[in-house]
Amino acid sequence: MNWTDLKTRAEQRATLADLFGENPSRAQEYSVQHGDMLFDYSKTQIGVEDRALLLSMAANADVAARREAMFSGMKINETEGRAVLHTALRNMSDGAIEVDGEDVMEGVRETRARMADFAEAVRSGAVKGQGGAITDVVNIGIGGSDLGPAMAVLALAPYHDGPRVHFVSNVDGADIADTLRGLDPATTLVIVASKTFTTIETMTNARTAQEWMATRVTDTGAQFAALSTAEEKTTEFGIAPERVFGFEDWVGGRYSLWGPIGLSLIIAIGADDFDAFLRGAYDMDCHFGDAPLDQNLPVMLALVGVWNNQGCGHATRAVLPYDQRLTRLPAYFQQLEMESNGKSVAMDGSTLEVNSGPVVWGEPGTNGQHAFYQLIHQGTRVVPCEFMVAREGHEPELAHQHELLVANCLAQSEALMVGRSLEEATAIMAKRGLSGTELDRQARHRVFPGNRPSTTLVYPKLTPFVLGQIIALYEHRVFVEGVMLGINSYDQWGVELGKELANALTPVLRGEASEEGKDSSTRLLLSYLRSN
Numbered sequence: 001m002n003w004t005d006l007k008t009r010a011e012q013r014a015t016l017a018d019l020f021g022e023n024p025s026r027a028q029e030y031s032v033q034h035g036d037m038l039f040d041y042s043k044t045q046i047g048v049e050d051r052a053l054l055l056s057m058a059a060n061a062d063v064a065a066r067r068e069a070m071f072s073g074m075k076i077n078e079t080e081g082r083a084v085l086h087t088a089l090r091n092m093s094d095g096a097i098e099v100d101g102e103d104v105m106e107g108v109r110e111t112r113a114r115m116a117d118f119a120e121a122v123r124s125g126a127v128k129g130q131g132g133a134i135t136d137v138v139n140i141g142i143g144g145s146d147l148g149p150a151m152a153v154l155a156l157a158p159y160h161d162g163p164r165v166h167f168v169s170n171v172d173g174a175d176i177a178d179t180l181r182g183l184d185p186a187t188t189l190v191i192v193a194s195k196t197f198t199t200i201e202t203m204t205n206a207r208t209a210q211e212w213m214a215t216r217v218t219d220t221g222a223q224f225a226a227l228s229t230a231e232e233k234t235t236e237f238g239i240a241p242e243r244v245f246g247f248e249d250w251v252g253g254r255y256s257l258w259g260p261i262g263l264s265l266i267i268a269i270g271a272d273d274f275d276a277f278l279r280g281a282y283d284m285d286c287h288f289g290d291a292p293l294d295q296n297l298p299v300m301l302a303l304v305g306v307w308n309n310q311g312c313g314h315a316t317r318a319v320l321p322y323d324q325r326l327t328r329l330p331a332y333f334q335q336l337e338m339e340s341n342g343k344s345v346a347m348d349g350s351t352l353e354v355n356s357g358p359v360v361w362g363e364p365g366t367n368g369q370h371a372f373y374q375l376i377h378q379g380t381r382v383v384p385c386e387f388m389v390a391r392e393g394h395e396p397e398l399a400h401q402h403e404l405l406v407a408n409c410l411a412q413s414e415a416l417m418v419g420r421s422l423e424e425a426t427a428i429m430a431k432r433g434l435s436g437t438e439l440d441r442q443a444r445h446r447v448f449p450g451n452r453p454s455t456t457l458v459y460p461k462l463t464p465f466v467l468g469q470i471i472a473l474y475e476h477r478v479f480v481e482g483v484m485l486g487i488n489s490y491d492q493w494g495v496e497l498g499k500e501l502a503n504a505l506t507p508v509l510r511g512e513a514s515e516e517g518k519d520s521s522t523r524l525l526l527s528y529l530r531s532n
């Protein structure tokens, strides 16, 4: 991979002002449209030759062949010996997808239908709790078994016409205590969502929920459902097989929202809207599979990421949806991107030559503007920003607020690019009557360096279909970046050591094991935490 050339080009990158000055059609030439979605990356410092280099790097990394390998069920997750087939969960074609010579689509369609039937039965009141129709659903899960449905239920609030849906993830008892307080065990359905059905946080919370329910419900198993690949463990837990929705190991946790892990979402919005959500993702899959690389939204989003991170050396990127209902999207993308591409070792075991994926963070606009945008505009570090905004909101009576929202979004990317020079700042302060050294001092504080990169994704409206497109767009972006880095985006060994150490520390905290062998800092912290 031509990382040296990329870095050299990035070091010599032109300013945004020059790039726009040289090319009056830059905005058109550096944006990609797919359906009603527009991705504008013209406000990045990518020039003609930079883009050509990035595209050739993607071609040399065999993105097209790897993409085909993923879609067709080859075991591209080599460190775990698994296929990567979250795309099968939303595949709407009639074709077969084979893993180990067997078509997986039959099982996918069957589970999809069972989920829809169960969700509709809960929504209609046909599936009841001991106290009558289900009023509340509590999804207990963590990481990929929580972030996806939690993000999507919030994002699709205007489509929510089922029972209330709550999410418990943290092993901190505060989470489940605050969630269950005020709920009626006799009309609550608890969904235990865990791919492995061993995750300590989820299993601990599930047992707490079981005890809570047993205070009022005789047959607690009838008000529990499970989403897992480990169906035998769900039986041990006491959940009836008809309430267990299984999936296969070729669905990674952070890619699992499209199947059983989406049960709370389908209960919230109904089978038809969930279907539209899957169709949106499928639409993006088809675009990703078919469009030429330079017109391919996920590919170009990935190339912008590679340019900013591995090329220019910007260590973070901010995801800034101007859409309040996407409040949980940055957290969802944190897992998607950082758990997938936060690796130091390539697929073949060699050490990466370049930085792996960036630190991803963010918050919806305009809230972020009144919090951390100061650093984005005037800090010493450059933070590439990924803005997102809908052309239309769901509240026609509040269209004037949507206009304000859009104006703010566009203003931020404009300000980041254009900035404000010392001359301009000086003129502004002089008009306010300042002069001499005080004028100079005050003007300097009001300078905006500008030339800071951002992209903007414009979508028509946050419908289930569009949300599906957006999530799939980012999933494929992660895939392309991972392929270019030569890493396995589908394992997550980096989470294991902490889990092992926590398991060993729990008995120490309970006084059942010795702290011998622990470092002195951990021992000091243990002694403080144990003293009352």
Ligand SMILES: O=P(O)(O)OC[C@H]1O[C@](O)(CO)[C@@H](O)[C@@H]1O
Pocket: 142, 143, 144, 145, 193, 194, 195, 196, 197, 198, 199, 202, 253, 254, 339, 492, 495
């Ligand atoms: O669904 P499970 O098996 O409970 O795992 C939850 C999460 O834990 C992780 O394995 C990380 O610890 C994630 O990859 C996963 O989404």
